[in-house]
Amino acid sequence: MADSTSKATVLEVSGLVAGYGEVQILHGVSLRVAEGEMVAVIGPNGAGKSTLMKAIVGLVRPQAGRVLLRGQDITGLPPEQVVARGICYVPQADNVFPSLTVQENLEMGAYLVPKQVKERLERAFALFPELDQRRHERAGRLSGGQRQMLALARALMLDPQVLLLDEPSAGLAPRMVEVVFAKVREINAAGTAVLMVEQNAREALKLAHRAYVLAMGQNRLEGPAQELLGSPEVARSYLGE
């Protein structure tokens, strides 16, 4: 595996402090994602993983710290602008528009590029053939797994530089989880950098190149995913052994 430090950094987060109102969740979190990398963020419940995602994409305003996209400072920018610059985000829950059809969901994903919607749609349906069969079905009627696929496809419509995934395996049957992760691997192999937050730490570590362990809103460990997978400390605390 190529050394990540030799590749260009796509996303860099340093010292991020964020929370909701008076409740502070993140107390200075840092991480990097390099070109084409898949980075996993694991940790116990309440560690701040979801908040981290939301702070990067702009749904939560950071109180301190910086977020850099290819060197450009995007800290605190509203989501519309963050998305325009190349970070796409798939929330954990409520990640599709239920009353819109599958096709309309994807069209919304390509909202910023109206002239290229048609070609992007065809590409999306090629990548996700199961969605092609259900073009005009309401997204709310889809099964959990299909919805996750749609959420992924929607986020890819803009060809993001970094794809942010918040617990893609949440609420899915084990077989579906395999399918979703396979898709994520496919997406990453095609060149999109992926930053993935996951509750299912073992699977995430098997998939990713590098990983960070977050607890109580702070960095705890980091390193190549293989190493963390093999580390007894990680196994004890976070893999539930």
Place this chain on the structure above:
Amino acid sequence: MRRDLWPTLLAFLAVTAAVIIMPAERSGWDWGGVLSFLTAFAVTVAIYSLFTLGLNVQWGYAGVFNFGVVAFFMLGAYAAAAFTKEPAAGGFDTYVGGLGPKLSPPFLQGEEWVPFLVGALAAMAMCGALAYLLSFPALRLREDYLAIATIGIAELMRNVVVAERGLVNSERGLKGIPRPFYSLFSPDDYQYFYLLLAVAVLALVFFAAERALRSPWGRVLRALREDETATAASGKDVTAFRRQAFVVGAMIMGLGGAVYAYERGAVSPDTFTHFAGTFIFWAMLMVGGSGNNRGAVLGAYVVWGLWIISLQLLGYPLPEALRVRIFYIRDLLLGALLVLVLLVRPQGLLPEERRVSIWVERLLRRRPPEREGAQPLAGRAPEA
């Protein structure tokens, strides 16, 4: 004194000064007349405070969003009137009631106070019963749906009053409602007595409400308002508590209606509009300090004071175009005041003390764990 209470003090002093000086100056410093005027003002404030207190119990304590206060106002006033008036003397007046004279025992000057007490209790009971019945469907509704529904209930009640001839005299209304202890005083002195009576009732209700808030029952309500899921998880029946608050608040409003009816002497459907019977109380509560009882009373004082002051302005030389429209301008300013308060100082003049987590803590006997993705406290009282 806390910095954020300076505007409150200023507002209070300004209103008080204007309310005293303007009529004094206009009447040529006739202090006797001014005293009489101020007494009438104070009685109205006391009565309206009952409504804002009742509304605070429903909304500030339990988060029940009642946009149909006028329904309870009307019910209370009409009930009290019907119970204390003489039976219909024929002619065009038709209404039920007239139990009044039948209820007065001949001792202790019973006819002076027993019917009125019964009337007030009847008003409270009927409002409580209505609230109880309504609570079953109402508490299942989302907040905004409840708002719409309560507007509808109030309108329906007005429809009933007007359409059902023979119930309470339709549009003509009920006149000549007697007054408690009226024969004991000269007509001039009676208003001072009534002021004492109204203030006494207000004080009673106020202290009862404050005690209730600090009681175990009140603590559950506070915890409920701050964190409904946690409170429910600790085993408390959320709906039952809210129902109780809804009913108690309604009963207070019923009492207010009774005190109003005795003072006014007449009630008719026209007096019970959405604006004068619901909106104004919400404005008073929001301006004064939503969620707390002292704020409720202060709000009634300040808003009614501004109301009176605007009428006083008529006594000064004003351009004709303005003079003719003074009532509309007053209404407009009230609407604007409410919006302004919501934008600029949502906690109102008397902000609630931030004893938030203490209540939850005490109730749950532990510090609430920091939850991942803890949402901002979208509290019902607008918090800064």
Place this chain on the structure above:
Amino acid sequence: MTAAARAFVQSSWQELRYRADALSGALLWALVVSFLVGSAVSSPDHFAVGLVVGSVYALAALGLTLVYGVLRFANFAHGDLMMLGGYLAYFALTGAVVGTRRDVHLPRALDSLPGASERLGDLTFGYGLLVAAVLSALALGLLCIGLDRLVYRPLRRRRAGVVILAVASLGLAIGLRSLMLMVWGPNPRLYVEGVFPAHRFPFGVLLKSDQVFTFAVAVALAGLVYLLLFRTRLGKAMRALADNPDLARVSGIDTERVTVATWALAGALMAVAGVLLALQAQLNPQLGFVVLLPVFAAAILGGIGNPVGALLGAMVVATAQETSVGWEIFGRQLDPTYKPGVAFVILIAILLLRPRGLLGAKT
């Protein structure tokens, strides 16, 4: 219980809820259709008037359902905004405002244009009113955008709950009503004075041309709004915003722009609704609040966010109100005073039994 059994129970429960929801939907549709057909057959004259009143409600409900659905709050100022739209058209047409003893007129107004008041065919008004209505729609659209920026947006930014937004809208409603009273006085006004004959249609239906016009406008506009929402990029963005504002933002949709567009559209619809209401009844500052309840009932019955639903819901509420005079409750004829009560009863029933109405999104 084993994991498999638990999963089975969960999925059957979901199935049951899905079926129950579908069942209540089917029942509601059956009720609505049978009511419409039944009342059309039994009292066609009232039914026809109901369709006309329903057209006015429909336009109002269209604006309301857009705002409620996309911006997620109950706008209690809706009725008064409507009425203001009617008054603005009146002002554009006649240039009249209330003076101390008599109206004050602007030097030039639309009715001074040649032929502006000449009746178009059998309608009571000329092209002047049409132009006035368009101007009013523009003005009200801008006003709504302004109100959003001044009042609602700051409250939204502060994450104020539905309740605070509703109270604020109530304050605005009072303000608007007072404004109308100040500028045009409390006495009712009409666009055109005079008595105009109605036409006889079969089955004892009596309708004026104005009323048929109103119906046509409502259907046309409902259709246009439907096309906008379901066939255009902006419309889909509005529906996306209605579904999930945060997801819309992370899809790259500029939600503030979409909000502004929604208000502009709603304002225009409100203005047209106001003009038609005034045409059907009168210009009266108090009328705005009176129609608020039926319009809410219509929007909720039809399903918040759905324009066809708004149209349908409005027709049902209006025809129910109009035909209610013929109903017998407890052996007595229903007093016409109760007409608004009919809307309220429908509203309550829907809120309790099937809040998403006929065509609303599943919550």
